Amino acid sequence: MAALWGKSAGKAGGRKNVLLSHLLDTAAVAERLWDGFLAPSTRLVVDDIAGGPGKGRRFFSWLCGVHDYGKATPAFQRMWPEGAEAVRRAGLTWHEPLVARRRWRHDRAGGHLLCRDLAAAGWTEQQIDWVWPLVAGHHGRFPSRGELTPARTAKGHLAGTGPWPAAQRALLERFTTELGFENVTAVAPVRTPSRAVQLHLSGLIVMADWIASDERHFEGVDDPHRVTFEAARARAGKAWTALGLHRGWGSHDLPGSEAFRDRFGQDPRPSQTMVIEAARRMTAPGLVVVEAPMGEGKTKAALLAAEILAARFGADGVFVGMPTQATSDPMFGQVRTWLDRIDGDLSSRVALLHGKRMFNPEWRAMVAGSEEDDASRFGGVDAYGECLDDDPYGVTSSDPWDEPSATGPGARGPAEWFLGSKRGLLCPFVVGTIDQLLLAATRTKHVMLRMAGLMGKVVILDEVHAADVYMSQFLREGLRWLGQAGVPVVLLSATLPPRQRQDLVGAYLAGAMSREEYTAGGLPEPGGYPSVTAAWPEVPVGAPGEMEGRTEPAYLVDHGPGWRPDLSVAIDVLPERVPPPRTKRAEREAADEAAARSVADLLERELSTGGCALVIRNSVARAQRLYQLLRDRFGADVHLLHGRLTAGDRADRTARCLDLLGPTGGTEGRPHRLILVATQLAEQSFDVDADLLVTDLAPVDLLLQRIGRLHRHAGVRRPARLAAPRVVVTGTTALGGGAPRFPGVSEAVYGRFLLLRSAALVRQSLPGAERETAEAGWRVPARVPDLVAAGYEASDASLPPPWREATEAARTQWETTERQRAETAGASLLTRRGDREGRTLAGLHYAGRAENGDDASAEWLVRDGAPTVEVVVVVRQGQVPHTINGRALSVNGDVADELLEDLLAGTVRLPQSLTEAALRELRPLPGWRGHARLRYCPALELDSRRTAVLGDYEVRYDRELGLVERRLTAH
Known part of the structure; x- marks a missing residue:
């Protein structure tokens, strides 16, 4: 057992790290996560799984530490020649030709060994069934039970024969007793958590593993006599301090009646009070839908409601999702100001998550202070297969906008660790595009990290009406998981079509009650506008016991006067x-x-x-x-x-x-x-x-937005x-x-059916037109809800008779297209139809997307339509490329530090018509290929007239018009 290695010398600071040492290091990091990072709601749930108050911490530590148990196999131990020789000398041998010809990943091996050894220790099948996927999936994808079994043609040598099973069990027992358990039998959980909680735990296991795998803080330990849990705790403590990781607001007091004025400098408007009171009256975590006119103050109401929901239900942070990058930037400042008025230390714990965040001056100022290149730590695949491209030290980030943060003196932003690929949502407070949540609902690699970043928070999503039918599939899937995890969610919209409101509420409740589907047919319609609709399960999510037997959900629907007259x-x-x-x-x-x-x-x-x-x-x-x-x-x-x-x-x-x-x-x-x-x-x-x-x-809802x-x-x-x-x-x-x-472009974007519905409503509002009311025009916001409802209804009663045949044909085409788009999105959803009542994570990634789920791919996975390409515009003057603002680079495009922001200011997204040609023809300049922020950026090189030929198009960048394209061939 002492000879088994977990990290090679090359990955552990020059000295081999024995396997038990890495298991204990990870368990010690888990204790730090429990004490200084996990939300109170998460700790309560894990306590309940483990058997009662005070028992969750040790159980959580064991779950995290046992993740690499599968490395105790010949399939892994042979991968580093020096370590393999020491294992053989200790008497643990294998038939090299049989093992060398067949790959068996150590994450799946760990699941296989646990199924065998936990059963031998007396664990029930139900207990084993939800625990093994946490180990087998810790490298980003959850296999099915059948995928764990090593190849039979290896004749048992992949898992080990002879003394191997005894050595494996001895390792598991030693690790378990080091943590303070009497034996492996004593670890057995007393309850089975919901699948959403399992996914949350899986993400936290990955987080603990990634931290404990950082050779800067966890040097190798090759002397088995020095391997103790106390020594691992000491290393974890130093690492925790050095990384500067932090939780959100921890235990948060319930805000009083004066809180709104304290936070925002004014008394709440009636509609804001309505939202705040709804949050106070909910008896369990649930969904709150706020519908109010533009400028009514929905965001401020949502932020204070988030405080209330966090205090009442144990959340430790907030995610605010916006429809676009442009809308995320001002929200970032608003959230920081709000948190600063709660506690001056909190405003530095907010992450901005989108691809252009380095153009945000406030964010750039927060993370200034380090020039470290993330590529040095995220760039290679381990020569011995230790990480198998599945942890931060074997993942090549494809996000050109990743940047480090300082954690030492002068640092004013989130800890550097949170800024790596796929980890941003784990930051305590996050503002970003809604894509971050939508990607957490996809069957992509490391999805557990994203979902773990949302669970334990209050989630606020603004302008949800902007989600089309494709995006809505991911939104509803995300709401299902958040509902099952007991995450409070606040949705904001100017207004929603009644069917969309019902679908969103139904999706959340389906998760909260662990049902395949739930139609919120009993959901009352708001009686006015602005309005608030709240829904939650009567029995709190995360309460002890199984998920069956829940009562029907509770609803709270209210409306009130708006702030401004119509x-x-x-x-x-x-x-x-x-x-x-x-x-x-x-x-x-x-x-x-x-x-x-x-x-x-x-x-x-x-x-x-x-x-x-x-x-x-x-x-x-x-x-x-x-x-x-x-x-x-x-x-x-x-x-x-x-x-x-x-x-x-x-x-x-x-x-x-x-x-x-x-x-x-x-x-x-x-x-x-x-x-x-x-x-x-x-x-x-x-x-x-x-x-x-x-x-x-x-469409009328967007017309009203305008x-x-x-x-x-x-x-x-x-x-x-x-x-x-x-x-x-x-x-x-x-x-x-x-x-x-x-115009064809309007129909291409919105569809003819919705435009005809909107045109009919406009026609009714014109002076002299026949209408149900005597008043011409629209009273806004009073008529907003009924106008939106009418704009999406299938009835043709309000249509002019000459329009009806054309509208019916358009409706049929629109419904067909919408159904096809929904089905296309369904292929990437985290769960498939018929699998939403599943009990464990086994096979969750079956037929999943090939994408790694990195930040750069998010937009095109969760947004419909062909992908487009962002390029950096440079202008050639003679042989020398210049920035769009005329500052010279080197002949190869090398960029001095003081020119980097000026160069990146020339980033522009090309129209879809140029995507194919751009992917085929454009590359980074030679001098960019080793640069952390430029190596993935294709350059659009313009001549002195600021033009270039790209495929069948001439493109030109005009300082007044922007990018202009002209097709060179007749069309």
Whole structure:
């Protein structure tokens, strides 16, 4: 037993680490996790599994430490020649030709040995069945029971024959008694946790293993006489201090009535009080759905509700998921300010999780202080197969934005350990894109780490209405797991279609009650707007015992007055000529040009005495074309914002727009006249105020989101002509007569059916139109819920008769497409249909995705559509590449430290039409290949005219228009 090695000398600081030492090191790290990291709710559940208060800590330590038991086999011990020779000298031999020809991973070997040896120790089959997958899956994927068995043709030599079984059992017994158990029999758990809790524990085991595998803190121990649990505890203590890992707020007192004013400097509005009281009245962890108008203060209400839910149900942190990277950045600052007012130390424990976080000045300042290259620790596959590319010292991170943090003096951000690939969600407080949660619901490698990062927190998801049918499959799957784990969740939305609200509540409750499916048919409809809908199981999740026998869930549904009075928004339509499909490009361009001139003429009339207009187009090309025409007429009063600007240009323009049209009035005051032309970027979490809105037609919920930018702020002086809020709808033919046509890009993005439903509602609102109410226009927000419900219903009763046949055909196509998209997403969901009542993690990764589940792949796994490529734009002047801002690099592209941020500011996402050519033709510059943050970044090299040919397209970067593409062949 003493001869068995766990880490080779090359992976343990120059000295072999005996296997028992690594098991004890990991168990000692687990104790540190228990004492200084795990949420109170997690500790309570593990105590209950282990047999009662005070018993969970040792059991958790044993679970973590036993993870590498499978290394006590010839299949592993032969992999390092020097270690193998010592094992043979100790009398543990094997038939090398038989073993060498067959691979048997040590994680699966560990599961196999535990099934054999725990049964011999008297564990029941039920106890063994949920424990072995934690060991067999600790390298990222959970095999089935049948996948554990070594190849029969090896004739037992992979697992070991002769003295091997006795040596293996002696190792297990020695490890167990070192931890203070009488024997292996005494370890047996008394309860079977839910599968979600098992997944949580699995992630924590991986975390403990990764920490204990860090040779910087855990040197090898080759003298078996020095291997004790006390020595391992000493090493773990030093490592814990050096890593600077920390929990969230620990035990958090229940906030009192004064907390809202203390946190946010104002008294809560009625709708905010409604949300806070719902959190106080819930008797178990559950789901809270908050629906309120834009600007009502949903986020502040959700943050205080999270405090209450955490205090009541033992959560130790918060994850705030936003729809986009752009919306995550301002939320990051808000969350830090909120936490700072609770405890000054907490604001440094917030991680920002998205691919562009290093462009966020606040985040960059937090993590400044270390120039260490993560690649040195995440770059190679172990020569002896010790890690088999499954832990942080054998994983090549494919995220070009990974960066270290300082943990020594001057560090102001989260501990460096949390910033590695796949570990960000483990940070106590996290703000990021919703993709982080969606990826935690996928059948990808190391998914347990992501889910463990969510469990033990309160989860807040903003603008959930933005999730389409594809993303919604992952959202509902994530809610199922969170419901089963007893994680409180708060969902925020301007409003939800009734069916979507019911589906989200049903998904959470299905998990909470461990059912395959649950239809929340008894969920009451809110009686008004704003509203709150809360749902939870009557018996607290995580309570002792099995999951059967739960009562039906409890519901709390309430509504209240909004903060601001309703706006009576006048609706108008500016129709345009939309050529039929398959029209020649020249004719389409002529029609688009005429449509742009119509908008320009409208703005010239409406802004004749000044005013600020927001124009939203459904594609970058439409926005660019309109901007060019308006710029010729209005000069510098026109601004352009869209997603094909470089990161630096986009950040600068966003900040400029917020300064000019934001709630504070900006440093220069509100301009006399301004026109902002934007794409869907202006649709959500974009706090600007427009006197006039001109927008392409979109589904009604998104149209209402855009209307949320209209007359948004109080106290703004407006020209008399624009004193009343008005929206002009473009992107459609005339709404009289037969069914209208829409630009092809709009139909491609939203589908014809939803656009027809939205157009019918717009048509009803026009002056002189036949309608159920006598009032023209829309009263916002009062009519928001019924407008959204009407926009998604299948009934054609409200449609003009000439539209009905076309709408029915569009509905059929839309339903078919939606079903196909849902089925496509289903192939990657963490659980398959029919497996959602499973009791263990065995086989969870069967037929799982090939992706490693790294941060860079997240967006394209959980978002529908073909992937696109981000590139860094450089401009060649002679032989020397320059940054987009004109600063010279070396001939090979080598980047001085002071030029790095300027270079990365030239990052831009290419349109999907260029993806294939970009993947085929673009590579990093030679000087980038060894650079931690550039080695994965393809360069788009432009000539002195700022153009390049990519596939069948000419691309150009214009400092006003952004990236412009032009097809070189007729189409």
